[in-house]
């Protein structure tokens with residue numbers, strides 16, 4: 001799929017100085033609209049997680065024209081999310097709340113920018129879900145596949 005790389009980059013760069021606000025609005029919206037998802041984050045250091053999310057969005061925006069790298073990165077991210085207990089049905093909520101947060105913080109929001117982000121997030125989610133279904137090879141936390149659906153791994157690394 002041809003994503004609008006130039007528009008995404010321009011839009012993300014304009015948002016970057018207020019990226020803290022983007023991340024805060026995103027998690028506030030997610031937990032308000034979908035409180036059932038909050039327990040997934042109960043061991044999460046939310047400030048660090050906000051930075052990780054922004055970094056991931058930046059990486060995605062920078063790599064829209066490097067499909068192989070994007071595929072590998074997002075496939076891995078999808079596998080990790082499966083280990084957190086994230087289910088495929090959870091993705092539309094994140095998509096919706098990320099778009100809501102982008103709309104709220106972006107000064108340059110418009111039909112074209114919205115289309116560019118919507119297509120990009122759809123593509124991101126496709127690649128994450130494709131990765132989530134791949135067998136976990138060479139990764140040290142394979143217990144994920146033996147856990148009851150929805151149960152989150154407790155990680156010992158304090159992250």
Ligand code: HEM
Nearest residue numbers: 037040041043044049052053056084086090091094124159
């Ligand atoms: C657009 C799709 C998504 C992106 C780009 C994304 C991005 C990220 C990133 C970069 C991390 C940090 C991973 C690491 O520590 O290496 C993360 C962690 C996490 N994400 Fe997502 N995510 C997405 C979808 C979701 C969905 C649908 C859920 C379900 C509610 C979710 C819940 C979580 C949780 C629970 C963590 C773990 C936080 C922790 O370390 O405790 N994410 N996400």
